[in-house]
Amino acid sequence: MITLPRELPPTAGLPLQASDFLPGGGDLCAVLGSQLGTPPLQLACSGTAALLIALRTLQQRAPERDTVVVPAYTCPLVPIAVHAAGLRMRLCDTRPGHFDMDPDALRAACSERTLAVLPTHLGGRVADVASAVQIARDVGAWVIEDAAQALGARVDGRSVGLQGDIGFFSLAAGKGLSLFEGGLLACADPSLRAALRDNASVLAPRDLRWELRRSAELLGLALCYRPGLLPLVYGRPLRQALQCNALEDAVGDVFPLQVPQHRVSRWRQSVGARAARRLPAFLQAARERSGYLRERLQRLPGVTVLDDAPGRDGTWPMLMVRLPSQRARDAALATLWPAGLGVSRMFIHALPDYSYLRGIVPQRAMPNAHDFAARMLTVGNSPWWTEADVDAIVKGLMPQK
Numbered sequence: 001m002i003t004l005p006r007e008l009p010p011t012a013g014l015p016l017q018a019s020d021f022l023p024g025g026g027d028l029c030a031v032l033g034s035q036l037g038t039p040p041l042q043l044a045c046s047g048t049a050a051l052l053i054a055l056r057t058l059q060q061r062a063p064e065r066d067t068v069v070v071p072a073y074t075c076p077l078v079p080i081a082v083h084a085a086g087l088r089m090r091l092c093d094t095r096p097g098h099f100d101m102d103p104d105a106l107r108a109a110c111s112e113r114t115l116a117v118l119p120t121h122l123g124g125r126v127a128d129v130a131s132a133v134q135i136a137r138d139v140g141a142w143v144i145e146d147a148a149q150a151l152g153a154r155v156d157g158r159s160v161g162l163q164g165d166i167g168f169f170s171l172a173a174g175k176g177l178s179l180f181e182g183g184l185l186a187c188a189d190p191s192l193r194a195a196l197r198d199n200a201s202v203l204a205p206r207d208l209r210w211e212l213r214r215s216a217e218l219l220g221l222a223l224c225y226r227p228g229l230l231p232l233v234y235g236r237p238l239r240q241a242l243q244c245n246a247l248e249d250a251v252g253d254v255f256p257l258q259v260p261q262h263r264v265s266r267w268r269q270s271v272g273a274r275a276a277r278r279l280p281a282f283l284q285a286a287r288e289r290s291g292y293l294r295e296r297l298q299r300l301p302g303v304t305v306l307d308d309a310p311g312r313d314g315t316w317p318m319l320m321v322r323l324p325s326q327r328a329r330d331a332a333l334a335t336l337w338p339a340g341l342g343v344s345r346m347f348i349h350a351l352p353d354y355s356y357l358r359g360i361v362p363q364r365a366m367p368n369a370h371d372f373a374a375r376m377l378t379v380g381n382s383p384w385w386t387e388a389d390v391d392a393i394v395k396g397l398m399p400q401k
């Protein structure tokens with residue numbers, strides 16, 4: 001019997017359908033806003049662009065504040081946005097064994113120069129925004145919630161992104177609902193929302209070339225995001241990168257230092273609006289699948305699956321799995337990463353450890369973030385895994401003698 005090659009993605013993206021591409025799908029922000037119960041959302045061309053708009057808006061309100069406090073384990077696009085805004089960055093180390101900022105370290109990182117603090121939800125898991133808000137308020141700073149990886153997550157029934165002053169989501173490929181690239185701003189305060197809108201209209205012009213490129217990429221994503229084609233578009237470049245030990249390339253951690261700003265066309269919004277109508281059911285199915293995965297993995301000695309604190313109800317595009325040591329993590333990845341099972345890593349390094357970011361990231365030791373990066377792997381929770389895939393993942397995670 002011939003078995004065709006097949007590959008699982010590292011995160012659960014909402015698959016697009018041919019009918020999504022028919023025009024007339026409606027207003028993406030309105031569809032999502034009513035699903036999530038948010039005040040009017042604002043569309044940007046990427047999560048990074050949304051963050052840049054948020055930073056510019058706050059800068060205008062407090063030009064004397066020039067520093068942004070960022071968790072030391074997060075997406076390299078975050079320091080790139082801070083740099084593009086002409087602001088300084090201050091890193092905050094994480095709690096031990098976690099991605100969330102350590103409250104004591106956060107308090108020490110904040111001062112009267114702090115413009116904004118960025119609590120960050122990763123992999124669908126919900127960060128402690130309430131502590132960040134309290135600490136930021138004490139120094140008169142704003143809170144921007146980085147919910148790039150958490151569209152659909154809730155805290156006490158309410159969407160993430162609204163506990164701070166401004167929140168943003170990413171609609172990039174691989175982050176759930178995708179326009180190939182896109183971002184959303186959420187803000188409960190009407191005057192701040194108006195300022196965000198004004199800044200976006202200045203910062204993001206129409207740009208036909210960007211829009212044609214993103215439209216073609218979105219079509220390509222819709223075509224290729226299926227287990228039979230992922231070996232070609234995802235698996236092959238991944239295995240090549242792993243063979244060369246080019247780990248940053250393997251997860252796509254290397255980004256240009258410029259942040260493109262342009263408007264998203266009505267057509268691409270309409271594609272997203274049609275797909276978004278399937279999002280609640282898709283997120284619910286992912287949550288149900290994650291229960292079984294969690295149970296299987298959690299039973300393994302030394303394996304911890306990151307979960308949410310009570311009242312925080314995240315999404316499950318993947319499971320973040322922490323192992324007892326870097327050695328154990330690397331041993332598991334040696335077999336699992338190239339195996340086409342959707343096992344991967346999130347960001348390879350803590351921010352100070354990216355050599356290409358050395359000019360824009362403060363070079364200070366961030367021991368907890370460094371340790372978390374060294375011991376964590378991710379298990380994709382796409383709709384396509386089978387019992388046999390989970391058996392293979394479990395076997396790869398067994399402690400090796």
Ligand SMILES: *Cc1c(COP(=O)(O)O)cnc(C)c1O
Binds near residue numbers: 077172181
């Ligand atoms: C992806 C991501 C961003 C940036 O979003 P893009 O839409 O890719 O620009 C910001 N923060 C985090 C934590 C992310 O994962």
